[in-house]
Amino acid sequence: MINLINPSKIFKWIENSIKFINSIFFILLLIALTFALIFSPPDYLQGDSVRIMYVHVPSAWISLSTYSCIVFLSILTFIFKTKNLMLISKSIAPIGLLFTFLAIVTGALWGKPTWGVLWAWDARLTSMIILFVFYTLYIASIKFIKQEDKAHKISSIIAILGLINIPIIKYSVDWWNTLHQPQSIKFLEGTSTIHSSMMLPLMLMLLVLLLYCALIFLMKYKTEIIRIKKKNIKRL
Amino acid sequence: MNNFFNMNGYGIFVWLSFSITFIACAIIYYKTYKTLKKYEKDFAQELEKLSESEKNLVLKKSKIASIVLTSYNKSI
Numbered sequence: 208m209i210n211l212i213n214p215s216k217i218f219k220w221i222e223n224s225i226k227f228i229n230s231i232f233f234i235l236l237l238i239a240l241t242f243a244l245i246f247s248p249p250d251y252l253q254g255d256s257v258r259i260m261y262v263h264v265p266s267a268w269i270s271l272s273t274y275s276c277i278v279f280l281s282i283l284t285f286i287f288k289t290k291n292l293m294l295i296s297k298s299i300a301p302i303g304l305l306f307t308f309l310a311i312v313t314g315a316l317w318g319k320p321t322w323g324v325l326w327a328w329d330a331r332l333t334s335m336i337i338l339f340v341f342y343t344l345y346i347a348s349i350k351f352i353k354q355e356d357k358a359h360k361i362s363s364i365i366a367i368l369g370l371i372n373i374p375i376i377k378y379s380v381d382w383w384n385t386l387h388q389p390q391s392i393k394f395l396e397g398t399s400t401i402h403s404s405m406m407l408p409l410m411l412m413l414l415v416l417l418l419y420c421a422l423i424f425l426m427k428y429k430t431e432i433i434r435i436k437k438k439n440i441k442r443l
Numbered sequence: 444m445n446n447f448f449n450m451n452g453y454g455i456f457v458w459l460s461f462s463i464t465f466i467a468c469a470i471i472y473y474k475t476y477k478t479l480k481k482y483e484k485d486f487a488q489e490l491e492k493l494s495e496s497e498k499n500l501v502l503k504k505s506k507i508a509s510i511v512l513t514s515y516n517k518s519i
Contacts (some may be wrong), residue, residue, distance in 0.1 A: 215505070219510060222510065222514075240461075240468070244461075249451070254452075255450035255451050255453040256450075258453075259456060259457055259460045259510065262461055266464070301471065302471075305467060308467070309463070309467060310461055311499075313463065316456045317460070319456060320453055402491075419468055419472075423472065427476045427479075429479060430479045430482050431477075431508065432473070433483060433486050434482055436507050436511075437482065437486040437515055440486075440489050440508075
């Protein structure tokens with residue numbers, strides 16, 4: 208499996224994937240935005256402010272799944288001592304930081320018309336801020352620790368320590384009384400309380416943002432591969 | 444049209460959310476793209492600095508070096 212993600216073997220595939228995503232991205236974005244801003248109906252209670260859901264919810268999902276991915280890769284790095292896995296998680300981390308930031312900001316903008324305040328120190332919001340801090344620490348440890356092996360070890364430990372925050376974020380709305388509404392879509396149970404007229408734009412926006420994540424990841428991973436090759440040019 | 448932008452009084456929150464999302468995504472895309480191009484250029488220039496025999500050896504051994512150099516030469 209490790210050999211399958213050998214950079215030399217997939218470099219051409221990365222280039223082609225970047226071209227492919229670039230070619231379909233704007234068409235899909237336009238379709239998703241049309242559904243999110245025009246076709247989807249206003250909510251009976253929240254009115255048009257519900258449209259913020261189409262950027263807020265996918266951002267929150269991406270921020271959580273990206274962190275889980277980093278933790279998984281960090282554990283694998285500890286077991287297999289494969290540098291390439293570390294390069295992958297290093298390329299994913301900025302995406303997670305970006306979407307955590309977006310989930311927090313769009314959440315605040317949704318909170319103002321819904322709750323009457325931009326911010327409240329309740330369990331869900333606070334745990335998202337903690338996630339943002341873990342992402343920042345993870346990226347800073349890679350950036351500022353000069354010794355690469357040491358940086359990989361410390362960043363992996365930070366990522367694994369932050370794992371405890373993931374179930375707290377997910378279940379915070381059930382465990383505590385929070386301003387944040389409970390989950391409308393439960394992936395594990397396969398249930399949803401969202402009407403299909405809102406579910407379609409939500410899924411379209413999720414698809415577009417996932418494609419964006421894939422694009423950024425592939426470009427960052429390609430940069431990392433080139434950086435390593437450049438460093439070892441005499442040994443090639 | 445006015446209704447579309449006003450969104451029954453929620454326009455400021457909705458448009459701000461979408462704008463911040465797309466501006467932030469565009470900035471990260473631009474920065475990532477610029478960094479990638481810079482690394483590609485630096486790597487290609489390092490390859491060009493090698494002697495002809497060294498360069499041929501590297502290009503023969505490394506598929507990545509060969510792809511990067513080809514695409515760099517096409518872009519200039």
